[in-house]
Amino acid sequence: MPNASDLASASNLAYQNLQLDSDNSVLNSAIADFNAAWAPTFDATNPEERTVLDWLVPLAGLAAQLGATGSSGELSNAALTVGRMCIATQFAQTAGRISAPQAAAVLTAYNNFIAQF
Amino acid sequence: MTFPQTSSVRTTTGGQEYWRLFTQLESSGDIYESDVGARAFAIGPDSDIARAQVTYIDPQEGDSVNTLSVSIDSPFVGRVDAVLDQNYPAGLPARLLISSLDLVPTPAFKAQFAGDVDFNFLQFPNIDLIQYLSEPPSFSPVRTDRKYYFLRTLAAGANQTGLVTVPYYGRRRGEVTYLFSGTTAAATLYGYNLNLIGADLASPDDMYVILQTNAAAGSGSLTTSGRPFDLLVIEFTFGASPYQMECIITTSDRL
Numbered sequence: 001m002p003n004a005s006d007l008a009s010a011s012n013l014a015y016q017n018l019q020l021d022s023d024n025s026v027l028n029s030a031i032a033d034f035n036a037a038w039a040p041t042f043d044a045t046n047p048e049e050r051t052v053l054d055w056l057v058p059l060a061g062l063a064a065q066l067g068a069t070g071s072s073g074e075l076s077n078a079a080l081t082v083g084r085m086c087i088a089t090q091f092a093q094t095a096g097r098i099s100a101p102q103a104a105a106v107l108t109a110y111n112n113f114i115a116q117f
Numbered sequence: 118m119t120f121p122q123t124s125s126v127r128t129t130t131g132g133q134e135y136w137r138l139f140t141q142l143e144s145s146g147d148i149y150e151s152d153v154g155a156r157a158f159a160i161g162p163d164s165d166i167a168r169a170q171v172t173y174i175d176p177q178e179g180d181s182v183n184t185l186s187v188s189i190d191s192p193f194v195g196r197v198d199a200v201l202d203q204n205y206p207a208g209l210p211a212r213l214l215i216s217s218l219d220l221v222p223t224p225a226f227k228a229q230f231a232g233d234v235d236f237n238f239l240q241f242p243n244i245d246l247i248q249y250l251s252e253p254p255s256f257s258p259v260r261t262d263r264k265y266y267f268l269r270t271l272a273a274g275a276n277q278t279g280l281v282t283v284p285y286y287g288r289r290r291g292e293v294t295y296l297f298s299g300t301t302a303a304a305t306l307y308g309y310n311l312n313l314i315g316a317d318l319a320s321p322d323d324m325y326v327i328l329q330t331n332a333a334a335g336s337g338s339l340t341t342s343g344r345p346f347d348l349l350v351i352e353f354t355f356g357a358s359p360y361q362m363e364c365i366i367t368t369s370d371r372l
Contacts (some may be wrong), residue, residue, distance in 0.1 A: 008223075011313060012313070014313075035207070039207070044208070044209055044210075047120075047121060048120065050150070050209075051120065051147075051148060053209065054148045054150065054209070054212075054214050055146070055148060056207045056208075056209060057172055057182055057205045057207050057209055057214055058172050058182065058184065058214070059207075060182060060205065060206050060207035061172070061181065061182030061183070061184070061206075064181060064182070064206060065181075065182075079313075080313060083145070083313045084145050084146045084148075084216070084313070085146060086146070087144050087145050087146035087313070088144065088146025088147065088148060089146070090144075090146070091143055091144045091146060091147075095120070097120065
């Protein structure tokens, strides 16, 4: 799967990419690695940045609950959560709540781990 | 999303028995925080969306992350704590996190309508979630009726097209009446289901059906009932030289 060129594309491609992660038995670790890569670039004490960072909680919940592969229902739920997080990042950057490097860090983490195959 | 959001803590210190998250949604990624615990959650009367999700830390599950869903017909009654001196496994304080389960159209939403659209009215949805801080009263599982008014003065010219899009989210009835000067106009009513995870990069919002088509001179109306769509979209195509168009849309949870 080609890398996502922007966060909207990343959202749209989430299901397909996570399905490939599942096919390669790395579904939960892909999400966990994604979280570990983007979250440190955000400040938890800044309420503006938490409009993105709060998505770390449901994403971390997914990483803990999912196995290395997932059912179609689990994939759908995971893709919607990853997709919403990408959309949140896109809108937060547009609104000036987060910086361009922070948004870029999310996209890079997505391409490195969610879209790794 | 509206930022900064309303404060749940201020509501508590003011002695109110509920906190209301009422704001227009900007995107499917909007997420909101509540710093106080709840005794119940319900969709409020002024909500456009029909379903919301609350993420919380669950002591019954070894303090792991859990979620609960609330919809028009299914409020949640039970104690859900915000535990600010405890962290989620992700390291963030264990606030309650609220998001819409229903999807929100993108600002560029015009779906399959190729080419130029002369006007494109897009009404973004509101979320109205009531968090009860004490024992809740009985619930009335309906949203209030919504009425949208649109008026457009068009430049002279033939074959202009326009879109009017309003939230629907499982309402039971929608009615569109329209009035225009000039010659014949055609109106088509679409029901849309939004899809965030589309395979087609160019148009992810492509899950629609045509509900009704009408061509009339001067005025007309379109209706739908009992169809669970996210959005109602009305496409107008005008003949020669229409100068003004009025459109009123009513959506209701009652048949």
